[in-house]
Amino acid sequence: MLNNKRRFSLMTTNSHSSSQKVGTINGTKVNEMHAVEAPLSGAADEAFVTSLRGRFVEGRFVYRQIFAIRSYEIGPDKTATMETLMNFLQETALNHVTSSGIGGDGFGATREMSLRKLIWVVTRIQVQVQRYSRWGDEIEIDTWVDAAGKNGMRRDWIIRDHYTKEIITRATSTWVIMNRETRRLSKIPGEVKKELVPFYLNRIAVASEEKDCEKLDKLTDDETSERIRSGLAPRWNDMDANQHVNNVKYIGWILETVPIEVLEDFNMTSMTLEFRRECRQSNLLESITIPTTRVIGESNNSINRKPHLQYTHMLRLQDDRIDVVRARTEWHFKQKLQ
Structure with missing residues (x-):
């Protein structure tokens, strides 16, 4: 091995x-x-290299990639952070498009999208974590796509322990198309649909009863007095190839207002993000967090058990207080051995 x-x-x-x-x-x-x-060991070694780079499985409907948890991708408890997991999901999605043969010159865009100056933007994503991998662990991520209504696309992911095949994370997301120049949402052109349909797979990673479909309400000024952090400024390195703040960067700003004792003693087991508008480097943000429920008691080992803590979050522009991201997180006590 x-x-x-x-x-x-x-x-x-x-x-x-x-x-x-x-x-x-x-x-x-x-x-x-x-x-x-070391000399190559033939087909086995070549297969391993291919799996590291990513490959299609199940008749090219599912794209699979392997990652190792590195030292700079863990938190103080030596486990992968939510930001690390989100980066893995994003990387796998982009490699899926590139490896499919329909990739254009945009950041995850298809050829027909590139011709029309269109890009993908995520509107909502939910991640459920059964357990976090530790430093040195190897994981494999499967991702696939399907239609979401008339003008959207759903992308799902499953993360497994590479050796035991235990499913440790599930995620689902919804994407729409935006014009790169006007920054306005667009319908999916018929030519783009023709590129995508051969890859659609009618399968869900997050069961319907576990999917977070509840509306994420905007927090009012009366609710924001408890925990608020102002003056959050995007850096140049926070921008992605589509010239707006990378979606993963929002997680760090959200956690700025979570109590330190929660970060120390609890694991985030569920996170739902709803992206309301773009954020540019010139913007200043405010991060707001308020507790929404507190339920401590007996729980089983299923991913949909009641959380010990639940928070509602909002990132908004500091000047005009327009919300950029709304979020909900659920937390459970960390296991003693973790």
């Missing part, structure tokens, strides 16, 4: 290996070590 997972192995200088030894890698010395290139 280790031979398949590693392309290079490190050997001490007094090794008697017959393989050719090198004292540097890309012109840099390896401290008293030699890097020895």
Whole structure:
């Protein structure tokens, strides 16, 4: 297994290996070590490399990719953060489009979308976490798409432990099309639908009874006095290729107003985000969080168990107080061994 997972192995200088030894890698010395290139093991090794890059399964309806949880993708408890998971979901979705053969020159856009200066924008996403992977764990992510009404697309994801195949995260999202220049929403052109329909899969990752369909209400000024953080400024590196703030960046700003004792003692087990409008680098934001329910008691191991804590969140423009993102999060006590 280790031979398949590693392309290079490190050997001490007094090794008697017959393989050719090198004292540097890309012109840099390896401290008293030699890097020895391991020979490819044939089809198994090639299959592993392919899976790391991503591949289609189930007749090209489902796209699968493997990720390892790295040291800079974990939080203080050595587990992957919600932002890390969201980045993985976004990366898998973009690679799905690129690998499908219909990708254009836009950020996840198809060829026909690029010709018409159209881009995808997510309007709502829900992520349910059964447990968070730890540093060094390997996960596999499956993603697929389906129609959502007349002018939308639904994208779902399932995250599994790569070796045990245990499902640890489920996610679902809704996307619409926007004109890149006018920044106005657009109907899906017939030519774009023709590109997408061959990849549609009638399958849901989040069961209907577990899907968060409740309206996310706007918080009023009377409700916002408890926890509010102003002066949140997007940086240049927070912008994505579509020239607006990357969706994942909003999560960090939302968590700015969650009590520190909650972050320390609870895991976020569900997050629903509703994106109301774009945010540019010139905007200043306010983050607001209020508790909506508190239910502490017996719970089972299903993902739809009652949360110990629930919060409602809102990010709004600081100047005119127009809401940019509305959100709801659910939290459970962290397990002692986690």
